[in-house]
Amino acid sequence: MKKRKKGFPILYIVLCFLFFYVPILVMMVFSFNSSRSLTRFEGFSLHWYEQLLADSEIMGAVSVSVSIAALATIISTVLGTLTAIGLSKTRRVLKEWLLNVNNLPIMNPDIVTAIGLMILFSSMKFDKGYMTMLLSHVLFCTPYVITSVYPKVRQFDDSLANAAMDLGASPFQTLIKVIVPCIKPGIFAGMLLAFTMSFDDFVVSYFVTGNGVQNISIIVYNMTKRTNPTINALSTIVIVVILVALLIGNVVPMLANKKKNGRLKEEER
């Protein structure tokens, strides 16, 4: 009975993976195609990557995406972490209310956030461009940071903060030297989420930008109107970057755990 059942789930998983990843693989393979065709592979070449590097418009978009993602990650991580710590000290009613409000931007469809921000910036006569894009990214990244840091803050034992102050640490030193190290896993997870959210955002960026400022997703969207295999090359690079970020996020904690377990075993001996 058990045996008969086993074949199907594996087949199902394989089909799912094929469905998800074959298109991506095809795209990656065709980014190395020597011809323009998207259906016939005619030989390996780095032609499209050369084109990509030579295209200043695309390179500009890459630098916008990277710098916005980096800045938005840093700002939203600091904001979100401080907010999470503050929340844990807030009265219960207010806290629950704020946590629910914090979930709104996460659950809202991007398009709603996007249009809302666009209207806000227009009505306040903001000059649309890099700043508005950065502000928007900080805005939609921060809730993710709060959501991943808050559980760690709740686990934090207040007596550790008391102990630090007792030993002469000012409140700021206590934050940096004791609270942050204790909630580091949450902060790290939040940073990764923020970075990936910001780096691959299209909808919000598209609506809040202006004055010719474009990030990778916007330029890819504009390029798809003509067939241009350069976007395959660009997308491949984006996928690799995100893959590396995910690997860091999953492998680093695993290694840290292993090290700790190793020490545990050593001490048992």
Place this chain on the structure above:
Amino acid sequence: MADMGDCIIELRGITKNFDDQQVLRGIDLNIYENQFLTLLGPSGCGKTTILRIIAGFEEPSKGELLFNGIDIAKVPPYKREINTVFQKYALFPFLNVYDNVAFGLNIKKVDKSVIHQKVQKMLSLVGLDGFEKRDVTLLSGGQQQRVAIARALVNEPKVLLLDEPLSALDAKLRKEMQGELKKIQQEVGITFIFVTHDQEEALSMSDTVVVMNDGKIQQIGTPVDIYNEPENRFVADFIGESNIIEGNMIRDCLVKFDGYEFECVDKGFKENEEIEVVLRPEDIEIVAPEQANLVGEIISSVFKGVHYELIVKTAQREYKIHTTDIHEVGKKVGMVLDKEDIHVMYKMDY
């Protein structure tokens, strides 16, 4: 008793309210240099709150807190020359033993070589030589305890606060640590303010015991005073076992209870004042019925290891007696008391 210097901490009329609950109701207490002072009382009586006020984690609602004569009620904890050993140790889990102990000195930006020397000295004082690189989360309770003590003492505070530091240890380790803590206190020669709800621990370690109940100090004294001369029924009840009997003070050195007059050593009560008498179970001597006024019948005898606990029923009440002699249940006996063993207390209003 260790030789005590000047008064280092003074609490004057300290009260503390949480919301509408009054947790401390006017605490007056002088704490001296070199003193091993213990706050003793049942759980919830406000011991931790007093420590937190002294450490600076709570502000008193009313009253003054003087440190060397200066009011420090508004000084933040990180600026006080006081360190704490927390109830659950509160070691930093992400630092090893060495870095935990060095934390305070690192904050003060002390020279690395000086830190090294002081940390090593402190680790050997608490018997943790060679533990520098260990992960604190993997230490036993007793070892964590020692790290917590070293981490506090390495800063050379004037006063060390210890909040039930031994309550998480098993009985044997607890006894060991009691002796060791006392030794450490004498070695470093600073004031220890120790909190416990265990009367035996308090009596065996302290120079001075402060018995508390319900946010008020009931009695301050040496362990011997507290045990032998409890000032009221609460103290007598809380410290050791006792027979507490209502009676009248006829005049100085003469007390009457259960229908008979007894000689005692207490003075200064009003004539015929209603009082309560404490008789420790081990102070009551059993004699033949015709040799004593107080007579009764043994209604139970239970072996307790070193002694037997007898219950003797008289016309008025039941007396608890500890004796190493064997007595049969049902026997009629008399009970006599030395005048030093009759402790007269003011009657408490409940």
